Amino acid sequence: MVKDTGRKEERPRAYLYAPKKRAGKRNAQGHTYMPKNMGRKEEIMAESMLGLKRSHRCTEVTKDNVGSEVTVMGWVQKSRNKGGIIFVDLRDRSGILQIIFEESNCGAESFAKAEKLRSEFVIAVAGEVESRAGGVNENLATGEIEVRAKSLRILSESETPPFPIEENSKTKEELRLKYRYLDLRRPDIQRNIRVRSQVATLTRAFLAEEGFLEIETPTLIKSTPEGARDYLVPSRVHPGSFYALPQSPQLYKQLLMCSGYDRYFQLARCYRDEDLRADRQPEFTQIDMELSFVDVEDVLEVNERLLKKLFKEICNLDIELPLTRMTWREAMDRFGSDKPDMRFGMELKNVSQVVKDTEFAVFKSALENGGSVRGINAEGQGAMPRKKIDALVEYAKGFGAKGLAYLAVNEDGTYKCSFAKFMTEEELHTLAEAMGAKPGDLLLFAADRDKVVFDVLGNLRLELARQLDLLKKDHFKFLWVTEFPLLEYSEEQGRFTAMHHPFTMPMDEDWALIDRDPGAVRAKAYDIVLNGTELGGGSVRIHQSDIQSKMFEVLGFTKEQAKDQFGFLLDAFKYGVPPHAGLAYGLDRVVMLMVGADSIRDVIAFPKVKDASCLMTEAPAQVDTKQLVELGIEISDEKE
């Protein structure tokens, strides 16, 4: 039953890997393949593939194969001896298949080997497909059949794994990551990795179809201090000089537009030496694209169709196009966030006008200092215990609030209110009405500078949604956030910095404000947001050198600094640059949301942990002094 390729005869030269004496053997009878005199110890059981050929993956064996012989290979998921019959659940990438060993079928030698099988042994089994004697197992794709073994080879033994190979393991993440090669065997992680592969394949196929060329850009590049911290790579040929690993292919993709490639994409590895969070890794993959001769609309349109395709194929989800769009201003006003989670309401309301004449000092002083008073309505939460409200107040303080004012509408229409003594009943009533409160609702208010108010209420809104279990993982709400501010003022640096990056095009109608009120200029920048996570973002780029020069001036670059950092891009722009725009997605985040993973680490084959180390390989590690000498660098003596 073991298949031969049947092609040797056609070959110009005989090329048989099998030793001649075995070449004619066409069964999988499990002899160890090496004569004893070849120096291998007898107790070693690992046998070779010699002469074997897999005919099916486990779940490729179906009812249609009943009566025929198959050769399957994989890992022993479990094995049990029940009255002289050995039942083995064989696992491969496709799933599980039941094998049965009876001595009368497989012979004494194979049966003896089958008796030794333990979890995670790797075996090859040849046998006949039968309908299940013991009745259908509804939980298995192959639940209607089983394979009656005729022969067995043990291809590899296994020690007892440090944790069981099963779905939704409760094993601690440290242990899982130390033995990542075992963790990667678990069905849920295998599904994640498979989805990731599918997303990449579908994305590439879609973009190729749309006229995008995949072009690789270098990863040993020049360091540009703007942005996050670079990973550096010392140069051996040029001692004292360094490459940087790219934070994104930004400049290269713009150069490719200058070079006339029209539509570029790349699944690009990017690097940022930042402190890690749950959704960050030192290296990550970006679906990166750039288009020439386009404006905002064109970029959004093609990307909406890409998202529609991906979520249809992977999640069987029908996204309605066009996706909802919202300006940055509106997103902040309604949700207190530039990446609002649209799976639930609980929108912010600005009640500054309503409370402006009340005597409550907290509200008053916020308004006098140019801030605002805004609230959210946690519907039906009017009976929330004081202790829980206090916890929310503490949570809000974590985002800069000095406090949190609340007003609960009791079922009888009376109020329980933290600032009742500073307002008349009438004022409270007007306020509750402005917030659309009904009996049983809980209103929470923040009063401060806008930035703080948004931050506090935006996060409070999310926290309440978590507590009320409003964030369903299988509920997908997309949103374009547009018209971001071009600049944001950095108190730390005492100057404006680019919100997106220094090449972002201002909105045509706002450019006149660049000198008078730079903070008011909006940009042709856009983010794609899914369930409160920024999946990606991009912008139209500046293609006119006078606007670019002005941008650098506003950002506080001297001409020399601009030339030093971006000289080759500015030079390139002297020779005819097309209008262009682009967008980049975080692939890891896209996959994480698709599969409902809690951590980005669950969708990366070999992730790093918070201190940027790999628990499996123990990288980073010390290296030979010889290597450092060649690179012309030394490790600094620690001073403290």
Add this chain to the structure above:
Amino acid sequence: MVKDTGRKEERPRAYLYAPKKRAGKRNAQGHTYMPKNMGRKEEIMAESMLGLKRSHRCTEVTKDNVGSEVTVMGWVQKSRNKGGIIFVDLRDRSGILQIIFEESNCGAESFAKAEKLRSEFVIAVAGEVESRAGGVNENLATGEIEVRAKSLRILSESETPPFPIEENSKTKEELRLKYRYLDLRRPDIQRNIRVRSQVATLTRAFLAEEGFLEIETPTLIKSTPEGARDYLVPSRVHPGSFYALPQSPQLYKQLLMCSGYDRYFQLARCYRDEDLRADRQPEFTQIDMELSFVDVEDVLEVNERLLKKLFKEICNLDIELPLTRMTWREAMDRFGSDKPDMRFGMELKNVSQVVKDTEFAVFKSALENGGSVRGINAEGQGAMPRKKIDALVEYAKGFGAKGLAYLAVNEDGTYKCSFAKFMTEEELHTLAEAMGAKPGDLLLFAADRDKVVFDVLGNLRLELARQLDLLKKDHFKFLWVTEFPLLEYSEEQGRFTAMHHPFTMPMDEDWALIDRDPGAVRAKAYDIVLNGTELGGGSVRIHQSDIQSKMFEVLGFTKEQAKDQFGFLLDAFKYGVPPHAGLAYGLDRVVMLMVGADSIRDVIAFPKVKDASCLMTEAPAQVDTKQLVELGIEISDEKE
């Protein structure tokens, strides 16, 4: 004629990028888009895309469009004024389209702008497609038509480029690479980059179809001193520790097989800090794959079909399968090379037996020292002038030959021979006959240790083929070289080293020799060779821990060294490892051969030069001391 997307009305929120006053305008009349009071200087000509939408790429405009209006955008290839009509060749990624401007059609303002056009200006033109008035231009895809401009916008001006944007430029490579963004506009380089993108797309589609999953592996990994020199990346979080950039994903892909992914591939960026040659770069891309439950035959079979598909789709070449296969031994004997160029014959012949009893000391001593005497027949080159033969002798010396013996058969059957006085006429005749020489042929002999003889004659064979113009770039000869030696002896290190890598499986029938004669053990390793270039290579891996341990022992590793360097792999192999094998191609080389490029730099968008620097960005470069302090490293003082 300027298209609107026509979708705004469907949108839930009005989202108009165009200022309201322009939103209704539906033509491309080229006003600069910003009122003068917006601070831009009047002489700046770069206009915006506002309200414009491209309808076709240049060569998408065909005869079928005659009579309709199109909007095209691109670069001015050339522009000339002929009797009041301005002819512009407009270029984009797709090719060239002729535009004509007449003031009566496009109006005074556009005509005035058209008069200013120079090479590499970026423009948008709206106009009507017409059959060519001036007759068909056979050299252009769009030679039957032209576009009569109705309006023009200058999207970007251009200075005069430092070299012309044209095919097969004679421009020096340094200048081309400094201005790579301009060089990348040249049609031949654009074709190369496009082919590269197609190869990647086709490869991915093929492998996905064959059940391979594309899985990304990390690029910040642990340094392993074995192999080429690593690029190192200092760790900020762990001062004194370093990551390495991967030379290949070798260990990770083997781990993925351990983890049950069955078939893996990746177009993986790899790094080697070696001195560069024409076909090497510090970073390069590998088509990397690994398969479980397979032997040599399975790997070769699927890869032959991949190559067939690629060369059919890209080069329209029908490769006959199976490809020729040859053992390493045979390749050395017949061609003096483990990557023989099969486009021509001129095979080596071993004449040791023929000359063993002659008195010629050079031959004699080579044989006495365990070497051999071998020759090649340069057919029809018998009349080669002495000076040219002397040059070949010098060439041979470059590969370690002490000299080169020759024997020319004159047209009259007599001999001109460098060693005639040491042999009888009869002996010369027997030798010529053994070499299959005819009148007019030139025989060249090397006598030395086998290694030197192969090196000399293998290279001489190639040099003669170059001189005789036998190496046609459109002639593709594939070859599998198999059964490589498992080990090679390193005089420098005084020990055996792995020819492929330490995880390569020995051939079953040779393993018994591992202690007695390690150098004689062949490996389940294979290379795919095209026209004398190694496109890729791979091997079956060891999956039995006793064989792996023995390999490390033979390679001179202590147990501690093996554990230190490959501990996580050896640990992984304790938990059930499937038989597995893999292969990796150098993508750059594959594309280079497909497009007939002379250098790998012509198929990489942004390549580096021999000293591993980038002429365009001037990377590597000095970095801020602050960055080094954060990383805990210092630049060594130069001692010399």
